[in-house]
Each structure stands twice: as C-alpha cells, then as structure tokens.
Amino acid sequence: MTITAVILAAGQGTRMRSATPKVLHSLLGHPMASYAIESARQVSGAKPVLVIGHAQDEVRQVLGEAVEYVVQEPQLGTGHAVMQAKSKLEGKSKLVLVTYADMPLISTESLNKLVGAQRSHIGPLTMLTVIAQNPRGFGRVVRDEQGNVKEVVEEAQATPKQLEINELNSGVYCFDADWLWQALDEIQLSSKGEYYLTDLVGIATSHDLSVQALVSEDCDEVIGINTRVHLAEAAAILRKRINESWMLSGVTLIDPASTFIESSVTIGQDTVIWPNTYLQGDTNVGQGCVIGPNTIINNSQVGNHCKVLFSILEKAVVEDNVDIGPFGHLRKGAHLAEGVHMGNFGEVKNSYLGPGTKMGHFSYIGDTTTGTDVNIGAGTITCNFDGKNKNHTDIGAGAFIGSDTMLVAPVEIGAGARTGAGAVVTKRVPPNTLAVGMPARSIKKLEKSD
Ligand code: UD1
Ligand code: MG
Numbered sequence: 001m002t003i004t005a006v007i008l009a010a011g012q013g014t015r016m017r018s019a020t021p022k023v024l025h026s027l028l029g030h031p032m033a034s035y036a037i038e039s040a041r042q043v044s045g046a047k048p049v050l051v052i053g054h055a056q057d058e059v060r061q062v063l064g065e066a067v068e069y070v071v072q073e074p075q076l077g078t079g080h081a082v083m084q085a086k087s088k089l090e091g092k093s094k095l096v097l098v099t100y101a102d103m104p105l106i107s108t109e110s111l112n113k114l115v116g117a118q119r120s121h122i123g124p125l126t127m128l129t130v131i132a133q134n135p136r137g138f139g140r141v142v143r144d145e146q147g148n149v150k151e152v153v154e155e156a157q158a159t160p161k162q163l164e165i166n167e168l169n170s171g172v173y174c175f176d177a178d179w180l181w182q183a184l185d186e187i188q189l190s191s192k193g194e195y196y197l198t199d200l201v202g203i204a205t206s207h208d209l210s211v212q213a214l215v216s217e218d219c220d221e222v223i224g225i226n227t228r229v230h231l232a233e234a235a236a237i238l239r240k241r242i243n244e245s246w247m248l249s250g251v252t253l254i255d256p257a258s259t260f261i262e263s264s265v266t267i268g269q270d271t272v273i274w275p276n277t278y279l280q281g282d283t284n285v286g287q288g289c290v291i292g293p294n295t296i297i298n299n300s301q302v303g304n305h306c307k308v309l310f311s312i313l314e315k316a317v318v319e320d321n322v323d324i325g326p327f328g329h330l331r332k333g334a335h336l337a338e339g340v341h342m343g344n345f346g347e348v349k350n351s352y353l354g355p356g357t358k359m360g361h362f363s364y365i366g367d368t369t370t371g372t373d374v375n376i377g378a379g380t381i382t383c384n385f386d387g388k389n390k391n392h393t394d395i396g397a398g399a400f401i402g403s404d405t406m407l408v409a410p411v412e413i414g415a416g417a418r419t420g421a422g423a424v425v426t427k428r429v430p431p432n433t434l435a436v437g438m439p440a441r442s443i444k445k446l447e448k449s450d
Helices: 032-044 056-066 078-083 108-119 177-186 199-206 228-248
Strands: 003-009 049-052 068-071 095-100 125-131 140-143 149-153 167-176 211-216 259-261 277-280 295-298 312-314 341-344 347-349 358-361 364-366 368-370 381-383 393-395 406-408 411-413 433-436 441-445
Touching (some): 003 078, 032 056, 049 056, 056 068, 095 108, 108 167, 108 211, 125 199, 167 177, 364 368, 406 411
Parallel strands (some): 003 049, 003 095, 049 068, 295 312, 364 381, 368 393
Antiparallel strands (some): 095 167, 140 149, 433 441
16 A cells, blocks of 8 residues: 655744754754654655745755655645645555654654554544643644544644643644545634644544544654754754664663764674764764764774774774774875774875874875885874875885875885985885985985894
C-alpha cells in the first residue's frame, strides 16, 4: 500500500526572531527540517512533499532535491497547507502521512506505528497524541463518554474545562488518501481566518466515521520548535539520544553532557571520547581510538587505534595507529598514513604524510608528499605560497629534515637526505645527501646507515 508523506513548512516562525527561516535553523549540525524529511522518507520509501511558503527560495536552496515542493501562498493554516498538495498527490497513493518540519524529533518507529495503525483501522484517519502535563499551546483531544475521539479544539478556542484535558494533538496524522482529498473541502474558515487541519477530526466523527488515536509514550518526540528555547531543548534531547545509542553500541563517552556527536557520524567499538569533543558532518571514527578532550573532527575519516588530543581535523583522512596532538590542526586534504605521529602545534594541509612519518613539534606542512618514515624536525615549514601559486614539496622516504628547516617550494628532498638545523632549502637536495645553510648547499654525500 503506497504512502505519501506531506511535511508542512510554510509558516513564518516569527517567534524565532530571526532572518533565517525557522526550518533552516541548525539542529546539531543539520537544518531542522532535514530530520522530519529523513524520518518521513524512511517510512514512505519516497521523497516527501514539503509545503513551503515563507522564505521559499532559501528553503529550496538549502534542502535541494531532498523533497518535492508545493507552494502555499498565502498561508491560511494547516488545513490550507495540505490542500495545496491535493492536485499533485490525488490518486497517487492509498495513505497520506502528515508531519511538520518544525517537529524534528519524531522517530521513524512512531511514524511506522502510526501508519501500521491506520492500515488496520476502518476509519479515515489515525492521529498521534501525547499525554503531557505541560500543554505547550497544543490542541486538546476531546473524547466522548465512551472514550472515543470526538474532536480537537485549539487552545485559543477551548473552554476552561477543555483546557484541563491533558491528551494533546501532536499534529501528526495518517489519512486514508481518498477520504482526505475530499474531506479537506469541508473545512470551514476559522474565526482567525485559517483552515485548521484539526477540523478533519470533527468532520470524520460528524459523519460517524471513527478516528483512532495512537498515544505516544514519549513526549519529547513531539516537541514542536517555535522559539530558540525550544531549539536548545530539542538539541539536548537529540544529543542525548545519539550519545546513548553510541554508548550502547560500545563507545565510551567520559562525559556525555559535553560530547557533541552529529547524527551523520559513525564510531567504532571501544573508542573512548573525552569531554568537549565535537564529531561533525561526514565523519567516521574507527575502533579503539581515544578522541579528545577538546577536539573537533569535521568531515574526516579516522582509522582504528588513533589518538587525537586537543586538536582540530577538517576534511582530513587519518589511517590506523596515528597520534595527533596536543594542538594539531589537520586542514582540508591532509592525509596521514598508518603510524604517523604528529605532535604539539603542528598544521598539515593538502598533504600526504607517508607511513611512520614523525612530525613532533611546531611544524607547517602544506601541499607536500612524504615517503615512509620521514622525520620532520621541530619548526620545519614548507614555504608553499609564493604570493600567487601554491607550490609542491616532495620529501623522499627516510629523509631527515633538521629543526627549523624552511622548504621553499617547489622543492624536492631526495630519499635518505638530511638538512641541517635552520637550512633554507631553495633547490633540490639529491638522495642521501646532507644540505646545510642559507640558501642550503649540498655539502656531502651521506654514508648509508642501516
Ligand atoms: C498545530 C495544531 C495543533 C497541534 C500542534 C502541534 C492546527 C490547527 N493545530 O498547531 O492542534 O497541537 O500543531 O504542534 O493544525 N504551517 C503551514 N502553513 C500554514 C500554517 C502552518 O505550512 O498556513 C506549518 C507550520 O510551518 C508548522 C506547522 O504547519 O510547521 C504547524 O503550524 P503551527 O502554526 O505551528 O500550528 P500550531 O499552532 O502549532
Ligand atoms: Mg507550532
């Protein structure tokens, strides 16, 4: 039975007090809307339809091809928003799932349960409700004497007695599609000048059709974000969920409260993460690593048994058994092969450090390729930028770069060569040769050492 998901995102979000559209505000590194889109996509197995209106160009630009768009202009309420999808979707699927882009924490499991419940229900809709002491301005679910759902009343229209009801409308529904597209025409304009989607509950029961409520056990799931306070609350819940799931799959978090792992990240078993660590974007960390404290790893791949201490990695690749830090900075295109050691205050950009290479202290390596087992002495700098171009440095296997060497690129250091402390290398040093001075001169051929 086919399902289409319709996600409402046309509202203005005035209470965010922001130039950024509400649904694009970042929630743990991703636009808020992307969470609702992903869970709806998983349930329906297809691109959801996103109803947009306010700041639609920006929304399209950020969310791109992840959804199909329908425009609601002007925005006359949640019922009106769903009406806009009718011409696109009528006759296309058996069921329609409706969720909100500003409700990011709703889980795929709950949506699946909702769809499952509607599949075996004879009535035209199943709604997700929640029992909560704090009503947060949600609509109240009114039931009759037999306990059957009768209608939903919005807080503004509720009587004092109805305001006491603690079963709330989450705003997430699964509809029989044929019924939905017809019944939408029956919604009347409210006193506030809006078409309320919630009216469909009363419309169904007034035709003696049964409305089923699936009561969620998790109030957190249906947190709708209207303000930045709600955004922070949602971020804390999401973070806790992600952290707990990694701990249960074998990752140690020394202090989960100060550990920030985005939903797109993966971490191998027996890795230990120290406080104030941020794992962001397309980042994968292997097994048995020790990461942090005070580390940011962004869009990077880290192998097994690595140590990263007080460091920042951006768009970098780190193979197994590498140790970095304290205070290392890997920038875009840094690739550290197996067993590399990169100590205090090092920076590597767009470079490959071959297996076993050691770079202990205070060095900048940019646009460089090294062979295996190179030693880069303290304070070595690749002078890679001549004011116009970025130039390449090549360092052969087993080379030993003396402390404070300036490698003025483009330049090549042959395999097994050495540079003296403070050398300023402006031209090629042949293999197994010692070069010293400023500019460095090759002074002797080196004896082969074993
Ligand atoms: C709605 C429900 C309420 C429920 C609550 C749960 C209605 C009338 N009320 O109220 O019963 O408890 O959600 O959060 O449905 N939107 C549009 N176009 C519009 C208006 C809204 O796309 O014209 C979108 C908004 O961007 C938002 C969502 O629909 O994502 C909900 O709208 P909102 O105005 O926040 O409804 P609530 O007052 O929260
Ligand atoms: Mg709302």
